[in-house]
Amino acid sequence: MNATISETEMDQAIQSLSSIVSFPSFGTEATDHAPFGEHDLDALKAMLHICETLGFTTYLDPDGYYGYADIGTGDKLLGVICHMDVVPAGNLSDWQTDPFKLTIKDGVLYGRGVQDDKGPTIAALYALKHAMDAGLKLRHQIRFIFETDEETLWRGINKYVKEQRTVDFGIAPDADFPVTYAEKALLQARIIGPGSEDLNIDLQNPFNAVPGAAEYSGPKQGEVKAALQKLNFTFTENDQSITVAGQSVHSMEAPKGTNAVVRLAMALSQVFDAPMLQFIDKGLGQDAYAANVLGDISDTVSGRLTFNLASLTVNKQTSSADIDLRIPVTVDKQAVVDKLSSTLAKFGLTYQQFDYLNPQYVKTDSPLVKTLMAAYQQVTGDKNAEPLVTGGATLARVMPNCVAFGGMLPSVKSYMHQVNEQWQIADMKTTMQIYVAAFTALNSIE
Ligand SMILES: [Zn+2]
Known part of the structure; x- marks a missing residue:
């Protein structure tokens, strides 16, 4: 030929x-x-x-x-x-x-x-x-x-x-x-929980990108700023707001990025009382493999599971977070969902599936x-x-x-x-x- x-x-x-x-x-x-x-x-x-x-x-x-x-x-x-x-x-x-x-x-x-x-x-x-x-x-x-x-x-x-x-x-x-x-399998889901009396944030980002910036514009800027400084997180400020800096990458490469929403939430959890913030601070942390939440999940074919928290809303009535997981091809999805749900339950939060693509x-x-x-x-x-x-x-x-x-x-x-x-x-x-x-x-x- x-x-x-x-x-x-x-x-x-x-x-x-x-x-x-x-x-x-x-x-x-x-x-x-x-x-x-x-x-x-x-x-x-x-x-x-x-x-x-x-x-x-x-x-x-x-x-x-x-x-x-x-x-x-x-x-x-x-x-x-x-x-x-x-x-x-x-x-x-x-x-x-x-x-x-x-x-x-x-x-x-x-x-x-x-x-x-x-x-x-x-x-x-x-x-x-x-x-x-x-x-x-x-x-x-x-x-x-x-x-x-x-x-x-x-x-x-x-x-x-x-x-x-x-x-x-x-x-x-x-x-x-x-x-x-x-x-890898692609799981997009939402975490739902109770609200917080005096916090009102609505950070909307696409599921498939690690957020590169997150803004807080509420009244407790001094305290939030002090919390960010204590955590050593980079941010910029102007008269009305504080913006936490991250590094945006595609969700499938989440560990290579820096999640600005997670960083801001960790600081907010020092200032405000909300189970969602507790989960992000004490449960998830900055680990884009979510090992503390799910255990170390990987297979020899396709490597480790990745976890990206994209959007975060907290107000008086409710709180929610959008998450994007890329699950190794031989790992059982239901086992991942069960583990996630049980960890969330400990924080008083619930799991809701949004979209799923088979591996x-x-x-x-x-x-x-x-x-x-x-x-x-x-x-x-x-x-x-x-x-x-x-x-x-x-x-x-x-x-x-x-x-x-x-x-x-x-x-x-x-x-x-x-x-x-x-x-x-x-x-x-x-x-x-x-x-x-x-x-x-x-x-x-x-
Ligand atoms: Zn194409």
């Missing part, structure tokens, strides 16, 4: 990418048959149209949640799980180009979605086309599945899983090379992971590469025997979710060559 992608093939792929980048598919108001907004549906339809021109048979969910494109026949179904939605462009004045017009400058593609996930989707699609043009006879049916709600609630892929055939094995081209074989774990000696690792190494020569573990979540976890595979090379700087999202054409070409090798090799696994 000649894996070299020609200039003409690159041009075709980039033209298709240009077509789908033009849709600002970041999820807007639902309309009839477009549950995530017209642009998401238009992007999905454009993608299905591209697949049809390449010889695929397509299906569009009549409710507009997802679509898929099939090619080849065979008993086994190989899935390629992608998404056509993007995050919003962010601050437009920070962009050097129009985010929804694919722009090429000095061999670099610019536009929202070129790395996440429109670019890798097109790379995988045209890699398969290249392999077939070069003579690959498909022994399995191959299905590209297009989600349009990945950046929000995964409603498209969840509807697919309910209604459509489960793939026998699959890849999600929506992460890094080489292969992500284990994704994914495909063994490193499975034919799928071995085949994908070999394809990656064959093209890149990167013999030292090891399969990856993540606390993050990709669409690979929605069906058994699926793994995230590329499309970003380890050398590529991530612009996902950032302004001026970009991808070098040379890197896209290498990614396509890896996918050619992968489709070719996957064709001969049973």
Whole structure:
């Protein structure tokens, strides 16, 4: 199999990418048959149209949640799980180009979605086309599945899983090379407790980030300041408030950050009486592994559990805290919840689940992971590469025997979710060559 992608093939792929980048598919108001907004549906339809021109048979969910494109026949179904939605462009004045017009400058593609996930989707699609043009006879049916709600609630892929055939094995081209074989379980929950007579704070932060700052603007600033100083925590002050400094990182890397909300709560617990503050100060502390609350939870496959306390509300009536846990793949979730609940009960607090995603774990000696690792190494020569573990979540976890595979090379700087999202054409070409090798090799696994 000649894996070299020609200039003409690159041009075709980039033209298709240009077509789908033009849709600002970041999820807007639902309309009839477009549950995530017209642009998401238009992007999905454009993608299905591209697949049809390449010889695929397509299906569009009549409710507009997802679509898929099939090619080849065979008993086994190989899935390629992608998404056509993007995050919003962010601050437009920070962009050097129009985010929804694919722009090429000095061999670099610019536009929202070129790395996440429109670019890798097109790379995988045209890699398969290249392999077939070069003579690959498909022994399995191959299905590209297009989600349009990945950046929000995964409603498209969840509807697919309910209604459509489960793939026998699959890849999600929506992460890094080489292969992500284990994704920790993701548990988002809320701790509820009684209020506090004279404290009123409402610190709202997303579950998936360690809070980098936390502000107190109540009347007892002198006492709070003294408590922070005693604890040796950094803060800034102005006339009205005190702001505790932290270091924000993604929740999956919580131990690498510094949680400003936890620090402020520890100081507040010296000044105010509230079971929630007691729990944070005496129970949790600054340990993002939460060993004092849960015991030391880890496994050899995916490492230690991580724990992030994101939001904190305390007022007269009630108190609550939002927490984000990434649980090792072989650990029993219920055991974690039971341990957490019993610790919380000691402080007079209760546990409430908010959202949960199952872990994914495909063994490193499975034919799928071995085949994908070999394809990656064959093209890149990167013999030292090891399969990856993540606390993050990709669409690979929605069906058994699926793994995230590329499309970003380890050398590529991530612009996902950032302004001026970009991808070098040379890197896209290498990614396509890896996918050619992968489709070719996957064709001969049973
Ligand atoms: Zn993505």
